[in-house]
Amino acid sequence: MTKVKKIFICSNCGANSPKWIGKCTSCGEWNSYHEEVIVKNTTQEEKRKTWKNTAYGNGPQPIALPEIKAGNTQRLVTPDQELNRVLGGGIVGGSLILIGGQPGIGKSTLMLQVALTVPAKILYVSGEESEEQIKMRSDRIGKPNSSCFVLTETNTSKILAHAQSLRPDLIVIDSIQTLSSPHIDSTPGSISQVRDCAGELQRFAKETGIPVIIIGHITKDGAIAGPKLLEHIVDAVLQFEGDRNYTYRILRTIKNRFGSTDEMGIYEMQSNGLREVSNPSELLLSQNEENLSGSAVSATMEGMRPMLIESQALVTTAVYGTPQRTATGFDLRRLSMLLAVLEKRMGFPFGQNDVFLNIAGGIKVDDPAIDLGIVAALISSLEDISIPSDVCFAGEVGLSGEIRAVNRIDQRIQEADRLGFKQIFISKYNTKGLDPKRYNIDIFTVGKVEELYRAVFE
DSSP states (O other), X not given: OEEEEEEEXXXXXXXXXXXXXXXXXXXXXXXXXXXXXXXXEOOHHHHHOOGGGOOOTTSOOOOOGGXXXXXXXXXXXXXXXXXXXXXXXXEETTOEEEEEEOTTSSHHHHHHHHHHHSSSOEEEEESSSOHHHHHHHHHHHTOOOTTEEEEOOOBHHHHHHHHHHHOOSEEEEEOGGGOBOTTSOSOTTSHHHHHHHHHHHHHHHHHHOOOEEXXXXXXXXXXXXXXXXXXXXXXXXEEEEOOTTSSEEEEEEEEETTSOSSOEEEEEEETTEEEEOSOHHHHHSOOOOSOOBTEEEEEEEETTEEEEEEEEEEEEEOSSSSOOEEEESSOHHHHHHHHHXXXXXXXXXXXXXXXXXXXXXXXXXXXXXXXXHHHHHHHHHHHTOBOOTTEEEEOEEOTTSBEEOOSOHHHHHHHHHHTTOOXXXXXXXXXXXXOGGGOSSEEEEESXXXXXXXXXXX
8 A cells, every 4th residue: 555654854964753843853953854755655565574584695795804805996087187186086986976066156067078078988967958958068168079978867767777778987967956766756856856866876876886976956055955865875075166256166075985085176167168277376376576565375285286375465454443354265263363363472453453364266275384374464464565476385373373383394395396486484393304405495494473574574
């Protein structure tokens, strides 16, 4: 007999309740329960079935851990070096990858561009665009691929049947919120549909060894729409972000079972698609030849990639009574901490001034090694003294005003040396094992912010 049941499911953790409740008892999230209709086909025979008479002889058997042989992970290497870096070297066979981002940021363009350039058989499934729209976009990208097959379908059973018949090397789903499973009586995009469709794609990928990339929508809060369970099911979660006012797009790793979660890929949006930015340091630095106050260059790391970024600070007298604190691309609370350190340890009157901070290029940085550069930019703007354009900084600032050591200082110095900088200021605690003769750049060590002020501004 067919039984129709209505339950309420938490969109954050997947917990269910027979009635609506304001706060989830499992994860503590408020207003996260949504009503779902569940249809179950149950029989008396199925109810009597227990674990005692369940056949398990033909299924997987328990294996001792030392007996398991660890083979080499097979990866599909794409021509997109930025995507390869973010995924840890390529797309792992049988993996399920989720890419999220704001509407219109370029998720579909990125995936279609990958599908058109990978020298393998690709199945591109679109539930949002027609075949003609995909053809127009591929013509604009200008990279035709006879091995790329397009399917406009939203039924998961039909999609997997076509994939089983075609046997592609990679499947791209655009998007998971448009798919619907015939086994669930619910609207596409609901929690039950997203969870069930993701589960079917995961089983297909693991059984066949075919990697699947799915595109997901995000909510107004920036989280991927659907149940939180979706991020737990997939093997990798990538975030495609950027500002529409800028041409740069950033691909970040949120979760990766086959690589590091600290990697980042940078693209530039052009009329014919996305272009890889192999050297982001030259694009993120100012092109002004004149030395202006309030600008300082810092050496940062994104995963294994060193980058030089420009910090721009503006310190001006507060005319509205309460001083303003604004930070773009940097943590506002950490900016307040740096201002408190400068006011306490050096006596600068930042409490009477408005402070505006911007990381050039529209990117977000959370590396504490740029503290030293931000402090230099703040003092430069307050004193109206420009910093030479061939000077960069790398160091973390503590609450006592000390300059703390940072990791991978060798790579930061090499990147600054390669781009033609003449001086770099680092912590004196970073000199262990460091050979200054290896570089053509002058290395200055400082231990406190007072030493930085005397070395740069006096």
